[in-house]
Amino acid sequence: MAEEAEKEITTFEDFKLNRQLLNAIEEAGYEKPTPIQLKAIPVIMGGHDVMGIAQTGTGKTAAFLLPILMKVKYAQGMNPRAIILAPTRELAMQIEEHITLLGKYTDIRHTVIYGGLGPKTQIETINKGLDILVSTPKRLMELYLKGELILKEVKTLVLDEADKMMDMGFMPQIRQMLEVIPRKRQNLLFSATMHPKVVELSEEFLEFPTRIEVTPQATPVETVSQVLYQVPNLRTKIAMLEHIIQDRETFNRVIIFTRSKKNAEDVAKFLERREYGEVRAIHGNKGQNTRINSMEAFKGGEVRFLVATDVASRGIDVTMVSHVINFDVPFVYEDYVHRIGRTGRAENAGAAITFANPAEMYHIRKIEKLIRMRIPEQPMPPEVKIHEITFEEQQAIARDIDHQKRTENPDFKGAFHEKKGKHKSNFEKGKKKGDPKNSVWQKTKKKGSRRK
Numbered sequence: 001m002a003e004e005a006e007k008e009i010t011t012f013e014d015f016k017l018n019r020q021l022l023n024a025i026e027e028a029g030y031e032k033p034t035p036i037q038l039k040a041i042p043v044i045m046g047g048h049d050v051m052g053i054a055q056t057g058t059g060k061t062a063a064f065l066l067p068i069l070m071k072v073k074y075a076q077g078m079n080p081r082a083i084i085l086a087p088t089r090e091l092a093m094q095i096e097e098h099i100t101l102l103g104k105y106t107d108i109r110h111t112v113i114y115g116g117l118g119p120k121t122q123i124e125t126i127n128k129g130l131d132i133l134v135s136t137p138k139r140l141m142e143l144y145l146k147g148e149l150i151l152k153e154v155k156t157l158v159l160d161e162a163d164k165m166m167d168m169g170f171m172p173q174i175r176q177m178l179e180v181i182p183r184k185r186q187n188l189l190f191s192a193t194m195h196p197k198v199v200e201l202s203e204e205f206l207e208f209p210t211r212i213e214v215t216p217q218a219t220p221v222e223t224v225s226q227v228l229y230q231v232p233n234l235r236t237k238i239a240m241l242e243h244i245i246q247d248r249e250t251f252n253r254v255i256i257f258t259r260s261k262k263n264a265e266d267v268a269k270f271l272e273r274r275e276y277g278e279v280r281a282i283h284g285n286k287g288q289n290t291r292i293n294s295m296e297a298f299k300g301g302e303v304r305f306l307v308a309t310d311v312a313s314r315g316i317d318v319t320m321v322s323h324v325i326n327f328d329v330p331f332v333y334e335d336y337v338h339r340i341g342r343t344g345r346a347e348n349a350g351a352a353i354t355f356a357n358p359a360e361m362y363h364i365r366k367i368e369k370l371i372r373m374r375i376p377e378q379p380m381p382p383e384v385k386i387h388e389i390t391f392e393e394q395q396a397i398a399r400d401i402d403h404q405k406r407t408e409n410p411d412f413k414g415a416f417h418e419k420k421g422k423h424k425s426n427f428e429k430g431k432k433k434g435d436p437k438n439s440v441w442q443k444t445k446k447k448g449s450r451r452k
Contacts, residue, residue, distance in 0.1 A: 009033065015041050020105035021069055028101050034059030036214045041067055044188060049206045052190040053213040055341050061098050064158050064188050069099070071156060072131050075107045080133040080149075082156040083181070085174070087164040089114035089136060090295070095160065096134045108132060115139045116287075123148045137165065137173035144180065154181045158188045159201075163334055166197035178205055192341075193334050193370075224324075224340050224350045228364065228375040231355040235387035236380075237327060238270060240355060243384045244325075245276055245305075252322050253298070256307045257339050259328035261285050267327060268307040277304030284309065310335045318342070324352045329360035329367070336367045359400035 009015060012025050012033060033041070036054045043050055044067035054060040068082050086092040096112035103110065110132040113122045119142070126133075126149060133140075133149075143149040159165065165174065187206050191198045202209065231237045245251045258264045261283040268281035280294035280303050297303045299318050310330060321343040330336050343350025354375065356364050368374055380386065389397075 049209040051209040084158040162191040163195040279305040326354040
């Protein structure tokens with residue numbers, strides 16, 4: 001039945017959506033349904049539970065929002081009838097923006113709630129009456145347990161980016177919520193990967209779900225070209241970054257991903273010092289308003305570089321990102337898929353460039369197994385200076401490689417022995433304390449900034 005419906009449907013009108021939604025779709029510039037929308041919308045509108053395997057950038061948000069907006073139809077009562085859970089505040093905000101866009105000609109009331117700021121304003125909005133609620137799991141349960149949220153009228157539950165929710169440890173809050181919302185409801189679960197915990201969760205709360213998979217799980221978006229450079233150390237990564245961004249016309253809107261908050265700050269400061277264009281950094285230590293303002297400036301084209309940790313990899317919906325640069329290789333391998341999914345969105349072409357030191361190459365091979373393809377590798381450009389690796393970096397890389405080998409083979413003794421009680425090097429002590437004298441970033445400053 002679903003296959004027959006898919007063959008018949010070629011336009012949004014064929015979904016039999018109401019005129020308010022069709023007008024909003026047309027104004028939003030959506031020309032034709034994406035594969036996930038073709039497969040999911042008829043099934044969801046038919047009232048079935050859905051298990052969707054779809055990456056970001058495939059149009060899955062509209063795939064579940066359009067049927068929900070049709071089902072909710074108009075403002076009614078005081079309590080939410082649909083709940084959409086997302087792992088991060090950025091993604092939750094992005095979903096709410098889509099509801100505003102698609103529901104602009106309806107009177108449906110909706111809001112987004114998340115942690116990181118006081119709940120007072122959020123509670124006031126809820127108390128005015130609500131039809132659709134977008135939330136992070138923790139804040140949802142926090143307000144429910146305070147008695148500020150009534151969930152007995154929920155008819156539809158969506159878990160978006162379920163694999164990320166599992167990685168972030170939200171299983172307890174989700175289980176709590178499943179105990180307090182009505183059992184008779186429609187459940188929609190979307191994930192980029194078939195994480196074992198996602199399978200476990202789907203078995204717990206989906207009833208005879210229709211499985212919809214638009215691309216093999218964890219396969220990178222086809223419109224994204226990928227390239228890998230083996231870069232020996234941090235200073236050479238900096239030099240390589242500086243080399244490739246010289247082409248301002250090609251690298252016009254770039255997201256640079258780092259593994260740590262410190263590296264995100266350091267990369268952003270380096271780009272600011274060299275005056276390569278407007279730059280913003282977003283990570284867990286940034287205030288909510290700062291993160292929102294940075295995202296808006298990047299979306300508006302005022303900012304050339306957005307430097308981010310993986311907290312933001314699933315919450316960025318910008319259609320014209322020219323490049324994603326993995327300054328550091330992610331250790332959560334699914335995050336590689338989500339990072340590079342920030343470019344090549346809405347069927348536009350995009351490019352992903354990854355820098356990997358010898359220790360990170362281990363994780364690259366694991367990522368390649370996950371995505372079932374080899375990331376094309378290119379030699380370092382001859383113009384880029386290969387900086388000599390410091391003794392401390394050499395030790396750190398050797399230690400990482402030993403750790404990786406021990407993980408796979410517990411009997412491995414290791415080429416690098418770190419005896420218990422052995423004093424850490426001055427470099428490590430300085431790095432831990434944040435001593436600027438021991439930072440390789442200091443060496444990239446302009447000569448005029450050095451101490452006499």
